[in-house]
Amino acid sequence: MTDSITLRRPDDWHLHLRDGAMLTAVTPHSASFGRAIIMPNLIPPVVTGDQAAAYRDRILAALPEGAALQPQMTLYLTDTTDPADVVAAHRDGIIRAVKLYPAGATTNSASGVTDFDRVRPVLEAMAEAGIPLCVHGEVTDPTVDIFDREAVFIDRVLDPIRSNTPGLRVVMEHITTSDGVDYARSGGDDLGATITTHHLVINRNDILAGGIRPHNYCLPVAKRETHRLALREAATSVEGRFFLGTDSAPHPDRAKLQPCGCAGCFTAPNTMSILAHVFEEDAALDRLEAFASLNGAAFYGLPSNEDRIRLTRRDVPADYPATIAVGDETVTVFDPGFPLYWHLEDA
Ligand SMILES: NC(=O)N[C@@H](CC(=O)O)C(=O)O
Ligand SMILES: [Zn+2]
Numbered sequence: 001m002t003d004s005i006t007l008r009r010p011d012d013w014h015l016h017l018r019d020g021a022m023l024t025a026v027t028p029h030s031a032s033f034g035r036a037i038i039m040p041n042l043i044p045p046v047v048t049g050d051q052a053a054a055y056r057d058r059i060l061a062a063l064p065e066g067a068a069l070q071p072q073m074t075l076y077l078t079d080t081t082d083p084a085d086v087v088a089a090h091r092d093g094i095i096r097a098v099k100l101y102p103a104g105a106t107t108n109s110a111s112g113v114t115d116f117d118r119v120r121p122v123l124e125a126m127a128e129a130g131i132p133l134c135v136h137g138e139v140t141d142p143t144v145d146i147f148d149r150e151a152v153f154i155d156r157v158l159d160p161i162r163s164n165t166p167g168l169r170v171v172m173e174h175i176t177t178s179d180g181v182d183y184a185r186s187g188g189d190d191l192g193a194t195i196t197t198h199h200l201v202i203n204r205n206d207i208l209a210g211g212i213r214p215h216n217y218c219l220p221v222a223k224r225e226t227h228r229l230a231l232r233e234a235a236t237s238v239e240g241r242f243f244l245g246t247d248s249a250p251h252p253d254r255a256k257l258q259p260c261g262c263a264g265c266f267t268a269p270n271t272m273s274i275l276a277h278v279f280e281e282d283a284a285l286d287r288l289e290a291f292a293s294l295n296g297a298a299f300y301g302l303p304s305n306e307d308r309i310r311l312t313r314r315d316v317p318a319d320y321p322a323t324i325a326v327g328d329e330t331v332t333v334f335d336p337g338f339p340l341y342w343h344l345e346d347a
């Protein structure tokens, strides 16, 4: 049995680091990734190049000495985003991508896009400048069942945007369905898709069967088992269009354990151990590097990281904390439901 693997340093192409005390507490847990696309859904959101530059400085200040992480900033697209500011922030190396949240689709998305026609000039400028659009792909129409919102978004919103904006590079963020996998496969080199760690592990039973488990509640919500298996097949396929975006999304337990709890799984601390377990289970350990370290960089037109990390399979499970402290609050670390024998060596 393989008991040690090395890979090029992985990147996380979808990460929430938050701000303030939460930023200070969670950022070190992502320090051994190479690059990470930083989500802009702060309160208030990161909407201008100046705000993105200031946020990047706060992230860098929260990183431990010697950390590998290089934050890749994004702007939060709103109905009033100025195309010139987006293009200038990209040209000046401040941002790597722009994030589209349909208004009301997920955590802190109230300022998101309400009318896709209004952002057409921004999307056209992005296509022209080669700036990728990262998309939270769920419709917000209350008449659409929450388990169907990704598939309906693809038909009603994503496909029309892509047809109307030739050349726009799009990342389908955190896909959760076989519909997402199929649609990603229908595109060319201009279409990619991130897959989270937790959506490779849980299905909707893990949220709802045998008692409600708020720590497994995220958006898009985990779907039925056939969809999870489609994501596993895609992630382990080596196809360049699929790559890791953990969507590690910490919330204080106080905010998750509520009659109306918020969405997000905090996977930064144990992601690489979980992924090694998942890929080993699918006899695909040799494909973990493509998913976690190569495909995303290639999509973003960046070189893969030169240095490497090592994962070692030991007899004793890795000892991850169940929670981390943020001031006098706690944030629960995602529990995959199985022991993690793959240890990430000091990286
Ligand atoms: N994924 C989540 O469930 N939550 C994310 C937002 C998002 O990525 O949609 C968050 O910011 O908490
Ligand atoms: Zn999202």
Ligand SMILES: [Zn+2]
Binding pocket: 014, 015, 016, 039, 247, 249
């Ligand atoms: Zn997210």
